[in-house]
């Protein structure tokens with residue numbers, strides 16, 4: 001059995017299934033490049049049948065990535081598999097991941113199929129996928145609640161049909177570590193051809209056990225783990241990549257395999273990139289990538305760490321990419337330095353016009369803020385991309401008056417479908433007034449579900465990064481905006497969310513019932 005643990009990242013697919021976390025094609029390419037820099041083995045880029053946008057995103061990732069395998073998800077349906085095969089045609093190394101549910105409840109209530117029909121469809125799907133690529137993965141969805149005998153039959157049959165990877169999902173996050181580890185052990189023992197496939201696991205975090213379950217599976221012979229950056233994913237999320245990777249690396253002494261091929265210093269920059277793009281902020285006490293993960297507040301801890309860091313630190317912050325904010329560019333930096341630094345961060349511009357636009361924004365920012373860090377550049381590019389793709393509403397100007405004892409008031413001008421329109425509104429605070437003024441013009445009827453502000457770098461001249469979550473008719477979108485003025489950042493994020501609502505790319509959900 002291999003010593004190498006295969007890291008399969010599904011931030012761009014299962015991560016994107018978090019309400020409001022949908023990403024544009026270019027955003028997916030940027031995240032995929034960051035994952036490739038980390039040397040992640042497999043990048044699941046999306047679900048190509050879901051929508052034309054998803055198809056194009058998987059295709060674009062397949063074209064841009066050279067070293068990692070790019071994977072597309074497909075239900076066990078001919079049309080899904082053909083679409084995935086088409087999207088991955090230009091991948092240097094492509095994988096089709098096909099799945100069908102095997103638990104009694106899913107087969108009966110969702111699929112309305114008999115177990116034998118499910119088995120037949122699983123084999124058919126793998127056989128069809130093999131027409132496109134030798135690299136096929138099969139998942140028995142809801143394996144964590146499936147009957148062992150049936151699961152063994154399905155797995156044996158799909159391996160015979162040519163699945164090189166068999167992924168065992170705990171789709172609803174129901175399992176506990178000992179049981180889940182035991183399941184992997186039993187499957188490997190009982191399935192006669194189990195040595196012909198790599199066993200993989202895919203754990204959801206509903207009981208907060210996704211990482212523990214994945215590690216229990218690794219201890220029992222799983223050699224691929226499916227995970228996401230920051231643990232993003234459906235409901236309570238998926239197993240977090242950074243926690244899995246650092247647990248395997250830090251506890252080398254007891255692990256049966258390694259992640260030595262990964263560049264773990266890319267973890268924090270990638271985490272920030274994903275948080276910035278999706279608007280899903282990382283909680284400060286999150287392991288590995290939370291702002292406090294390596295901060296020692298108590299005197300006893302500080303004293304210990306100063307004498308010998310290993311007294312309280314099991315990992316080194318720099319090994320996961322925590323560095324002091326690095327000043328990379330300033331007011332006098334030229335276009336070439338700007339372009340080169342962004343290239344190092346994985347951003348390449350589609351045209352000279354895009355580069356010029358981003359450079360103009362950079363100069364504006366450099367006028368307000370003398371030191372520009374990598375994080376500022378990431379925010380700037382995210383914003384340019386968002387505006388370029390969704391231009392229904394654009395902020396022209398905003399003026400907000402706020403004074404002790406007075407009601408704050410906002411005057412806003414937006415460009416709406418090419419025409420400039422202005423509105424004025426009072427509010428309980430400057431942000432409230434700005435949002436009310438925007439709504440006077442947009443009249444979206446959307447409900448504000450979340451408003452959060454964080455600083456991109458340190459210092460009072462830092463840009464504020466704002467996330468706004470809007471809900472309308474069951475659709476949830478996140479908007480982002482960054483500026484050294486947090487009221488302007490707030491208005492930008494609100495407008496960005498409205499633009500996403502307007503764009504309305506309807507997508508099918510992979511785990512919906514229509515097989």
Ligand code: KIV
Pocket residue numbers: 014099139141142169170171172202204510
């Ligand atoms: O959670 C799940 O079962 C999935 C499958 C599609 C692998 O995401």
Ligand code: ZN
Pocket residue numbers: 014169171202204234
């Ligand atoms: Zn999942």
